[in-house]
Every structure is written in C-alpha cells, then in structure tokens.
Amino acid sequence: MFKLRDLSINFLGLTLENPFILSASPSTDELEMVVRALEAGWAGVILKTTSVEENPVLLKYPMMSSFGNYYRRVVGLGNIDLISKYHIDEIEKRVRILKEKFPEKMIAASIMGSKKEDWQNLAFRLRKANVDLIECSFSCPQGSMGEAPGKMLAQSISATEKVTGWIKEAAENTPVLIKITPQVTDIVEVAKAVKKGGADGITASNTIPSLLGIDIYTFEPYPSVFGVSSYSGLSGNAIKPITLRTIAEIKRNVDIVISGNGGAYSSRDAIEIMLVGASNVQFCTLPMVYGFRVIEELKSGFSHYLDEMNLKLPLEIVGKSLEKIKSNEELPFVEVKANIDKDKCIGCDLCFISCNDGGHMAIEIKENRIPEVNVEKCVGCALCMQVCPVDAISMKEKMDEKEVIFIRR
Ligand SMILES: Cc1cc2nc3c(=O)[nH]c(=O)nc-3n(C[C@H](O)[C@H](O)[C@H](O)COP(=O)(O)O)c2cc1C
Ligand code: SF4
Ligand code: SF4
Numbered sequence: 001m002f003k004l005r006d007l008s009i010n011f012l013g014l015t016l017e018n019p020f021i022l023s024a025s026p027s028t029d030e031l032e033m034v035v036r037a038l039e040a041g042w043a044g045v046i047l048k049t050t051s052v053e054e055n056p057v058l059l060k061y062p063m064m065s066s067f068g069n070y071y072r073r074v075v076g077l078g079n080i081d082l083i084s085k086y087h088i089d090e091i092e093k094r095v096r097i098l099k100e101k102f103p104e105k106m107i108a109a110s111i112m113g114s115k116k117e118d119w120q121n122l123a124f125r126l127r128k129a130n131v132d133l134i135e136c137s138f139s140c141p142q143g144s145m146g147e148a149p150g151k152m153l154a155q156s157i158s159a160t161e162k163v164t165g166w167i168k169e170a171a172e173n174t175p176v177l178i179k180i181t182p183q184v185t186d187i188v189e190v191a192k193a194v195k196k197g198g199a200d201g202i203t204a205s206n207t208i209p210s211l212l213g214i215d216i217y218t219f220e221p222y223p224s225v226f227g228v229s230s231y232s233g234l235s236g237n238a239i240k241p242i243t244l245r246t247i248a249e250i251k252r253n254v255d256i257v258i259s260g261n262g263g264a265y266s267s268r269d270a271i272e273i274m275l276v277g278a279s280n281v282q283f284c285t286l287p288m289v290y291g292f293r294v295i296e297e298l299k300s301g302f303s304h305y306l307d308e309m310n311l312k313l314p315l316e317i318v319g320k321s322l323e324k325i326k327s328n329e330e331l332p333f334v335e336v337k338a339n340i341d342k343d344k345c346i347g348c349d350l351c352f353i354s355c356n357d358g359g360h361m362a363i364e365i366k367e368n369r370i371p372e373v374n375v376e377k378c379v380g381c382a383l384c385m386q387v388c389p390v391d392a393i394s395m396k397e398k399m400d401e402k403e404v405i406f407i408r409r
Helices: 031-040 088-101 116-128 157-171 187-196 237-253 267-275 283-291 291-306 351-359 383-387
Strands: 009-011 015-016 021-022 043-049 064-067 075-080 106-111 133-137 176-180 201-204 208-210 231-233 256-263 280-283 336-340 363-365 369-374 395-399 402-406
Touching: 009 021, 009 256, 009 280, 009 383, 015 336, 021 291, 031 043, 031 088, 043 133, 043 231, 043 383, 075 106, 088 106, 088 176, 088 351, 116 201, 116 280, 157 176, 157 187, 157 351, 176 187, 187 201, 201 237, 231 237, 237 256, 237 267, 267 280, 280 283, 283 291, 351 363, 351 383, 383 395
Parallel strands: 021 043, 021 280, 043 106, 106 133, 133 176, 176 201, 201 256, 256 280
Antiparallel strands: 009 015, 064 075, 075 231, 208 231, 336 395, 363 369, 395 402
C-alpha cells in the first residue's frame, strides 16, 4: 500500500510539515476557515493582508471574473479585491489564537502600510504577537499605499530597498518575505533590492495586473460593478508560466530564499515551481475553487514523485532545473522532423490546417484522411504537435546518431 512520505521541510528556520501553504487570500480572511484549512493538512497559512486601524478598506462587489476552457471552468481568475477589512488589532488576536491551537503550523501574516510608521507598527505588533513570519505586500495590483503612489511598491527599486529595511528593523529576528510583482522591467534588480534591504526571502509572485474582458455590446469591462470596472489581479493556472520564469530568473541571479506563488493547480505544478528554485509553494485560486481538500492530492502527488525519483528529502529538488535553462544562443542546433503515428491518428485534419496556414505547408492529406509529413518541407517547429487532439504527433531528432523523440507537454 502507498505510504505517504515525511514531507517536512525547513523554511527560514521554521519546520513545515509539508511545503504547501495557503497564501494571503479570502481563504485566510476568516478565522474559522483558517482553522479548517490547518486541520485539513495545510502546513501553514499567510493571513490576508492587514493594515493599521486608521486605514479604511472599502471593498467593491462583485469582485471576481474568470475565464476557462472545456476542461476547467476557472483557468484564470481576476479579482478587484483589496486587502482585508480586518485591521492589525484583530490579526494580532488571531495570530495568538492560532499559535496556541496549532503550535506545529506556520502562522504568518501579511501586511501593507503607507508610511514608515505604519510598516514598522505592523511588523512590531506581529512580532510581539509571536507570528512565525511576516509577508509584506509590495505588489497589490490595486496599487500600493504611500511610497510609490499609483504603482506597486515593488515596481520602484529604491522604495523596495528602503521599505524592506524599515520592516526588517521592526521585525528583528522574525523572518520577513517581500511579495513582489513580475510586472517590472528587471526582476533581478528588484530581488537584489529586497536582499539589500535585509529581507529573509521573496514571495514570487502575486496576481498579475490585467483586464479580464469586455462585454462587446455594453462595453463594460469585467468584473462589471454596475456598469464599470477596474483592472484586476489575474491568478490561477493561467499565470503559472510567468511564475516559473520569474522564480528562475531570480534564483539564477540572486542568492535568496523564494516562496513560490502564482498558478499552481496540482502537485505537478508545485514540483515545477520548486524545480526552478522555490523552497515552498503557496496556493490561493486552487483551494478557492476546489476547497481545502486539494491538500490531499498535493501531498500524495509529491510523495509519489519523491519515490519515483528515488529522492530522500523534499528540498532536494529545489532549483534542479536551473542549469537546463539557457539563452537562445546556447541552445543546440539540430534537425527535427514531425512524426505521425498513423495508428493513433483519427483523421481530424487539424495538423494539416495549422501547418498549412501557420507552419511550413509540410503536411499532406493522403488516402483515408491520414496526414503525411513531407520531410523536405518540415522545419520541425512543433505546431502540429500542439494541435493534435490525440497526441499522434511527436518530434524526432537525430543527435549524436541517437534518435530522440519529443512529445507534447
Ligand atoms: C480574491 C483574491 C484576493 C487576494 N488578496 C490578497 C491579499 O490580500 N494579499 C496578498 O498578498 N495577496 C492576495 N491575493 C493574491 C494571492 O495571495 C496569490 O498571490 C495569487 O492569487 C496567485 O496565486 P494563485 O495563482 O495560486 O491564486 C489575492 C488573490 C485573490 C484571488
Ligand atoms: S513541425 Fe511544423 S513544419 Fe513540420 S509538419 Fe509540423 S507544423 Fe508543419
Ligand atoms: S491532428 Fe492528429 S489526429 Fe488530427 S489528422 Fe493530424 S495527426 Fe491525425
């Protein structure tokens, strides 16, 4: 029978029972929900971003919109939510309650301030409440307060370094994560500023500023708040590729601990995020859509993977794929050709259409609607392999006299 591995990790000096935590989100905005999530097996939570008592939080509803596909209704989720309506006085209480009830779990809190006094007040009070970790939102898509008006704080390198320094001064030995945005010109410079400011790590990243869609008849953007809307933060599986790139880019250039966040929808996604350099993975949209029970798949999938790979410790995989990420010039130059498995082919013509109009006109339809690749014309772009609905197409290359086959991923 399958036996779940010990998945515990050390993260910034804290012992987590597994690498999976709930990010600052609606799922961590109510005490009762947090209790249920921790009981379900999540290793920790980051309570939804809080602010000082004087900061009014006026939430607008409805606040979410989404897009999906045939298989999944919510692939990308857009929200115009703001930080928590609960202020630091309430969060201090919750941290104390949760620490007492769940001494083995990571109880973290997220903060956002507008000036030095606020950031330091928030960090100081959380430290006094014995919080395990403080995450700082420098990347709310609705804009930061204070230091970088109209922008997200992490879009200003100088503000990022300065504010990080203030927070760390007040947090003292309590670990501090800075939650950044991938929407910058140079993510490495941001990561360097976080490190210079003295933070213990980075959360990479957050939702991505977006506009979810427009009703073409009424011209209303989504989510429509009685006819008008605002830019949303995009989350969910749609943003995973951006998360992978952001983390890889940071980890290749800056020696800093990363908490991965953005787009993870399965244990496989979480593993990928760790392979490019994250030491743990945060989840928001997945549990919001499917419930806290998804932790079961995350744990068993990850455990199976470690067995399959014959690995002892979860953190052995961190950054394992980084040396395989190269610049375009460094990639090998070899001849690749499409190969069609006629036994699998259902004769749908999709590969013919896309190669004809978007590839190199290298697919011909023969008798019985079975396509054939003209190897003289085929350049090996792999477009046909993406569109084939039954995975009948693979790419073959000859490298060092050995045949290598690529399948769609
Ligand atoms: C409705 C909603 C509210 C959120 N509120 C916060 C917040 O208060 N503070 C914060 O740092 N991130 C907030 N986030 C962002 C999430 O913590 C997370 O960074 C983002 O959703 C990407 O992860 P995911 O793709 O797993 O959802 C929110 C996300 C959603 C969908
Ligand atoms: S790999 Fe590109 S060029 Fe070759 S058959 Fe497929 S779509 Fe056409
Ligand atoms: S897309 Fe796939 S199934 Fe359809 S014709 Fe081409 S090889 Fe056959």
